[in-house]
Amino acid sequence: MDGEASTSAPANATEQPDANDQVITPWDVKGGADGRIDYDKLRRDFGCAEVDDELVRRIERLTGVPAHPFLKRKVFYAHRDLSPLLDAYEKGEPFYLYTGRGPSSENLHLGHLIPFQFTAWLQRAFRVPLVIQITDDEKALWRSLKLEEARRLARENIKDIIACGFDPEMTFIFSDIDHMGAGGSEGSAFYCNCLRIMSMVNCNHVRSIFGLTASDNIGKIMFPAIQAAPAFSDSFPHMFGAKKGIRCLVPCAIDQDPYFRMTRDVAQRMGHKKVSLLESRFFPALQGENGKMSASDPTSAIFVTDTAAQIKNKINRYAFSGGGETVEEHRAIGANLDVDVPWKYLNFFMEDDMRLREIGREYGAGRMLTGEVKKELIGVLQKMVAAQQARRAKVDDAEVARFTTVRPMPDLFAGARARAAELAAMSSVLFYSHQPPTNGIPWF
Amino acid sequence: MDGEASTSAPANATEQPDANDQVITPWDVKGGADGRIDYDKLRRDFGCAEVDDELVRRIERLTGVPAHPFLKRKVFYAHRDLSPLLDAYEKGEPFYLYTGRGPSSENLHLGHLIPFQFTAWLQRAFRVPLVIQITDDEKALWRSLKLEEARRLARENIKDIIACGFDPEMTFIFSDIDHMGAGGSEGSAFYCNCLRIMSMVNCNHVRSIFGLTASDNIGKIMFPAIQAAPAFSDSFPHMFGAKKGIRCLVPCAIDQDPYFRMTRDVAQRMGHKKVSLLESRFFPALQGENGKMSASDPTSAIFVTDTAAQIKNKINRYAFSGGGETVEEHRAIGANLDVDVPWKYLNFFMEDDMRLREIGREYGAGRMLTGEVKKELIGVLQKMVAAQQARRAKVDDAEVARFTTVRPMPDLFAGARARAAELAAMSSVLFYSHQPPTNGIPWF
Numbered sequence: 058m059d060g061e062a063s064t065s066a067p068a069n070a071t072e073q074p075d076a077n078d079q080v081i082t083p084w085d086v087k088g089g090a091d092g093r094i095d096y097d098k099l100r101r102d103f104g105c106a107e108v109d110d111e112l113v114r115r116i117e118r119l120t121g122v123p124a125h126p127f128l129k130r131k132v133f134y135a136h137r138d139l140s141p142l143l144d145a146y147e148k149g150e151p152f153y154l155y156t157g158r159g160p161s162s163e164n165l166h167l168g169h170l171i172p173f174q175f176t177a178w179l180q181r182a183f184r185v186p187l188v189i190q191i192t193d194d195e196k197a198l199w200r201s202l203k204l205e206e207a208r209r210l211a212r213e214n215i216k217d218i219i220a221c222g223f224d225p226e227m228t229f230i231f232s233d234i235d236h237m238g239a240g241g242s243e244g245s246a247f248y249c250n251c252l253r254i255m256s257m258v259n260c261n262h263v264r265s266i267f268g269l270t271a272s273d274n275i276g277k278i279m280f281p282a283i284q285a286a287p288a289f290s291d292s293f294p295h296m297f298g299a300k301k302g303i304r305c306l307v308p309c310a311i312d313q314d315p316y317f318r319m320t321r322d323v324a325q326r327m328g329h330k331k332v333s334l335l336e337s338r339f340f341p342a343l344q345g346e347n348g349k350m351s352a353s354d355p356t357s358a359i360f361v362t363d364t365a366a367q368i369k370n371k372i373n374r375y376a377f378s379g380g381g382e383t384v385e386e387h388r389a390i391g392a393n394l395d396v397d398v399p400w401k402y403l404n405f406f407m408e409d410d411m412r413l414r415e416i417g418r419e420y421g422a423g424r425m426l427t428g429e430v431k432k433e434l435i436g437v438l439q440k441m442v443a444a445q446q447a448r449r450a451k452v453d454d455a456e457v458a459r460f461t462t463v464r465p466m467p468d469l470f471a472g473a474r475a476r477a478a479e480l481a482a483m484s485s486v487l488f489y490s491h492q493p494p495t496n497g498i499p500w501f
Numbered sequence: 502m503d504g505e506a507s508t509s510a511p512a513n514a515t516e517q518p519d520a521n522d523q524v525i526t527p528w529d530v531k532g533g534a535d536g537r538i539d540y541d542k543l544r545r546d547f548g549c550a551e552v553d554d555e556l557v558r559r560i561e562r563l564t565g566v567p568a569h570p571f572l573k574r575k576v577f578y579a580h581r582d583l584s585p586l587l588d589a590y591e592k593g594e595p596f597y598l599y600t601g602r603g604p605s606s607e608n609l610h611l612g613h614l615i616p617f618q619f620t621a622w623l624q625r626a627f628r629v630p631l632v633i634q635i636t637d638d639e640k641a642l643w644r645s646l647k648l649e650e651a652r653r654l655a656r657e658n659i660k661d662i663i664a665c666g667f668d669p670e671m672t673f674i675f676s677d678i679d680h681m682g683a684g685g686s687e688g689s690a691f692y693c694n695c696l697r698i699m700s701m702v703n704c705n706h707v708r709s710i711f712g713l714t715a716s717d718n719i720g721k722i723m724f725p726a727i728q729a730a731p732a733f734s735d736s737f738p739h740m741f742g743a744k745k746g747i748r749c750l751v752p753c754a755i756d757q758d759p760y761f762r763m764t765r766d767v768a769q770r771m772g773h774k775k776v777s778l779l780e781s782r783f784f785p786a787l788q789g790e791n792g793k794m795s796a797s798d799p800t801s802a803i804f805v806t807d808t809a810a811q812i813k814n815k816i817n818r819y820a821f822s823g824g825g826e827t828v829e830e831h832r833a834i835g836a837n838l839d840v841d842v843p844w845k846y847l848n849f850f851m852e853d854d855m856r857l858r859e860i861g862r863e864y865g866a867g868r869m870l871t872g873e874v875k876k877e878l879i880g881v882l883q884k885m886v887a888a889q890q891a892r893r894a895k896v897d898d899a900e901v902a903r904f905t906t907v908r909p910m911p912d913l914f915a916g917a918r919a920r921a922a923e924l925a926a927m928s929s930v931l932f933y934s935h936q937p938p939t940n941g942i943p944w945f
Contacts, residue, residue, distance in 0.1 A: 194692075194696050197696050197697070197700060198696060198699060198700050204693045204696060204697065234689060234692060234693060234696075235682070235689070236682065237681050237682040237689055237692045238679070238680065238681040238682015238683055238689055238691075238692065239682055245678060245679070245681055245682055247682075248638075248678060248681045248682065249648045249678060252638050252641050252642060252648060252678075252720055253641070253648065255642060255718055255719050255720030255723070256641060256642050256718050256720050257718065258718060258719050259715065259716050259717060259718050259719065260704065260714075260715040260716070260717060260718075260719060260722060261715045261716060262719075263719055264715065270704075271703065271704040271705045271708065271715075272703050272704070272705060273703060273704060274699055274700050274701065274702060274703050274704075275699050275702050275703065275704060275706075275707055275722050275723045275725075275726060276696055276699030276700050276723065276726070278704060278719050278722050278723065279699070279719045279720065279722065279723035281719075282719060282720070
């Protein structure tokens, strides 16, 4: 499909590492010698395909809506098997979306929002159902986090996730701990699929993919099966019945790729198609790409709970600048956009392509100062975070229940089928007439 | 408690094996050079204590009922930490029982009945609650058994188990697949305890105890946590609330000891007491101790579904005789009781101690012939199996639901507390006045 020889080949994480090599695993992100991540190398090492302009245009054509900034700017820059999924969608065979979160902290930061904002867009654009897995079990296995605390964080995080704007009619959000046995006297479809996957994966396999060792606890060893299960539609009989083979697309950060390599390895034996993936770059810490966003260090990131004043203060004080040391130097040589955090953040969250391009040109040439760019960014983030907070304030327990209740969800693909019918009725000329111009902004 | 230095020390199964060594694991039972099992060596290798006459008398005294033949004849011959459990019981601190079955075949054979018959007796004698785990998940992980088939077998096996005579008011029978997530929106207490145990056990630990390798599937690696969880009372909030530290006694065959070594290793960190164990010898195949009872070989065992004629035919045709080659030789040297299967079977299932002793004496001296002994055995087994079948015929779906429904089970310890009060009111002289004479039958 992507032409990968074997998806279980030793990944970046387990090759004999040079101390200066970048190391990217689901639990650790470490840049190369210069502290930076070579995203193209990472994509090639993982064996993923590149999201190119043609693919972005195709998604716009199929959905009939302009690409999300994360897509046209290649924040989501790598994929697996997206083309066969789009081929099928175009022919009227819908898919569902699956993403998730490990609830390790009370409050989400901006980096956490990225897959959810993008998934919400994908759901609206493709008109497809979505499952969101909250891996509270994983956090208990990996961190010294009590299960009660993991479940509490799961419930809090679910509210922030709902505030990202998903369709309650087509979205099912579940905590692993709550959902593991759902199904009761008819047997848990979810646990059964976890077991089936576990029976198909041996320790060597998990160790080669994830770099786990015999000193790791047995929960960590089995957990990849639990993250794999939602990629198989019959894990959710209340949504998809017992039907196998419904395609699944996972939008996620690229560090999650190992989980889905393993998931793809077992797909055929599970009677399912291989899951497709759309994988993002990482959102940098305020201190830059070699910093680390952490809930325990409030200066490292903007959190969804930050006030307008906190956002302003954090950006002004901590956001690493690629500008010159002095105004004179800056005017002379311009800003180094490759390392400038305000510029990177704007590329994620500024919607206006024209203004973004202008800032890049002016700032890179030294005609705009860091302070001016930060001011633009502060405005963008204050607006976005305030909107997120306003939506979050409206998420009460009833709203959580709307998303998390195991309930019959018929006709989940009606919207996608309708879109396929629209597509079939359109001429190819018409498709392209709605096309926004290709965005030519240099990216990272 | 039992004086073991470390319960996780390499067990019999993982020492450098001599090809002639006996190998006993939960999945494989292989005798020594002569095909026979050295039970004393096995007990010492595992680090278990011996069930001696004093312990049997103490159980009779505490329960007020004569010891079950499996106890007085030391079918259950090894234990861990039984004395502190009995000390506590005597002081009015009750315990619960936990046993289980892996549903790998449609019909149980006589060997399968042994732990259940004994557990039913323990429940009545001590007046305590019981949980029975049906590890349908294990069978799917270990055998090429589809989950649907494992669940079907679980349901069938549960009926045979119920027919062994448990108290429906105090017994909870569950399939792992059905029960894993029980608890729903309050979180699954059972899955949570499984996760807690998984987080405390690493791969090296499991591999040293069970002899698993990196080629084993990740489900096998994590499964021991699932068999461990029922030994912790807060896995069953509908029975015991959230209370920790309720003592647990597991009656099982000694090949299950590795699971509970691991369970005991994590007990303290789980906030619980170490589980106590009462462990049995194996029930031999019709062909003898070095044969193997198998559902796929109907000549290897008596099944609970066998007719009176089938029982008669199997015993007469297949039960290995330790008698002489000819009548003359037999009359001269007598039967070798150490290898004689009819004699062994009688020791399990003939209730009449006096008659059993007489048969042993007469048969061993050559005055009874194998045919006569087999005739006695056929009568005993036909009666027992017919009674089991009659009880099984009465187990309908409603009766299954009585045992398997997650339901409030208050006052589970009322009977045990009442017995403790009786004990406290009795004089020690009175205790012993009810004592049956010590059984002096040579055993195995």
